[in-house]
Amino acid sequence: MANDSSLDRLLQGLRAVAEGTRLRILALCAHGELTVTDLVEILGQSQPRVSRHLKLLVEGGLLERQQEGNWAYYRLSERGPVAALARQIVDLVPDSDPDHALDLKRLEEVRAGWAIKAEAYFKRNATNWDQVRALHVDEAKVEGALRRLIDREAPGELLDIGTGTGRVLELLGDKVVAAIGIDRSLDMLKVARAKVFRAGLRQCHLRHADMNRLPFQPGRFDTAVLHMTLHYVEDPGAALAEAARVLRPGGRLIVVDFDEHDQSELRESQAHRWLGFSESRMTRLLEQAGLVAEAPERLPGKPLTVCLWTARRPANDLLSSGSSDDQPRKEVG
Ligand SMILES: C[S@@+](CC[C@H](N)C(=O)[O-])C[C@H]1O[C@@H](n2cnc3c(N)ncnc32)[C@H](O)[C@@H]1O
Structure with missing residues (x-):
């Protein structure tokens, strides 16, 4: 049974969405995270008007606002008493409705603009990435192995740490x-967002965060x-411990990285901090993070071998009352 305050919140949510433009905004944000600028372009309304509508939808608990550098992204709320209401309302908006259909067409145009920017970014970095790719086993093999590993048990809610371009x-x-997917690079996140949007992966979100200080409650994720x-990471032990903290007891961590190698030029040319990880070092780091490591799957390449490590948080591990608040952080290190 709902108590008074959740009834009040529900009412506030219903009032907030009971207006034409706000309903359109809600329906658009169900297709992914959008900025005020995107919405101004799609709706053809002034920025102050759109901002006012967004403020009411956020206050009503229907949308969440997430600040990334100079940009704020809006998406459907995932938590709180009004989140289910938001989802149910957007499910009732038929894609065939002429106004909504036009909004979706404009949304496609905005996305196409993102894709062009993303491509330019890829082009600027492609040479760098190709250089490293040439040194190890075909990416398709690594990705196939990762998918098989994931298929061993339902991944549930997943956190991709250092998501980069969202691959x-x-x-x-x-x-x-x-x-x-979290990353500290806003450029990477822009590309990732365009990719996730294009693939229609509404269940996937991006967030600006530092892996050493994840903005999530302990035990939130299954994988x-x-x-x-x-x-690339200065202190891999700290990053693994933080990943372990946000895993539920019994949850899985999968690390895909290079086996220890001697290609020291990668430090200079690609800013690699570590020349891969030996089996004994990785096992030690995982255990120090409170995880139980399994033997890695190895994909030998010349000169770089890729390893897929699986480690699990013990099922009887107690959740700490850690202080992270599941709120977006404005600044990361
Ligand atoms: C080589 S990319 C890998 C991207 C992606 N996981 C993939 O395989 O395509 C490494 C990513 O880690 C991110 N990164 C490095 N240090 C980070 C930190 N402390 N917090 C969050 N992201 C970080 C970088 O911005 C970069 O996008």
Whole structure:
């Protein structure tokens, strides 16, 4: 039974959405995260008007606002008493409604603009990435192995740490209940957002965050993934401990990274902090993070071997009352 305050919140939510433009905004945000600028372009209304509508939808608990650098992104609320209401309302809006159909067409145009920007970014970085790709086993093999690993048990709610351009979300997004990709690079997140949007992965979201200080409650996720990220990280032990903290007891961490190697030029040319991880070092780091490590799957390449590590938080592990608040953070280190 709802108590008075949740009834009040429900009423506030219903009032907030009972207006034409706000209903349109809600329906649009169900297709992914959008900025005020995107919505101004789609709706053809002034920025102050759109901002006012957004404020009311956020206050009504229907939308969440997430600040990333100079940009604020809006998406359907995932939590709170009004989140289910928001989802039910957008499900009632038929895609065939002429106004909504026109909004969706404009949304496609806005997305196409993102895709062009994303492509330019890829072009600028492609040479760098190709250089590293050439040193290890075909990416398709690594991704196939990751999908098989994920298939061993339902991934539930997944966190992709250091999501970069969102490749892991694209690869696993159809298997998860929900997924969040975090990264500290706003450029990377822009590309990832365009990719997730294009793939129609409504259950996947992006968030600006530092992996050493994840803005999530302890035990929130069933699965966490660190794909080709740990060798860039200053303190891999701290990052693994933080990943372990946000896993539920019994949850899985999958780390995909290089086996220990001697390609020291990668430090200079690609800013790699670590020349891969030996089996003994990774096992030690995972255990120090409170996880139980399994033997890695190895994909030998010349000269770089890729390893897929699985580690689990013990099922009887107690959740700490950690202070992270599931709120977006404005600044990251
Ligand atoms: C090589 S990319 C890998 C991206 C992605 N996982 C993939 O495999 O395609 C490494 C990513 O880690 C991110 N990163 C590095 N340190 C980070 C930190 N402390 N917090 C969040 N992201 C970080 C970088 O911005 C970059 O996008």
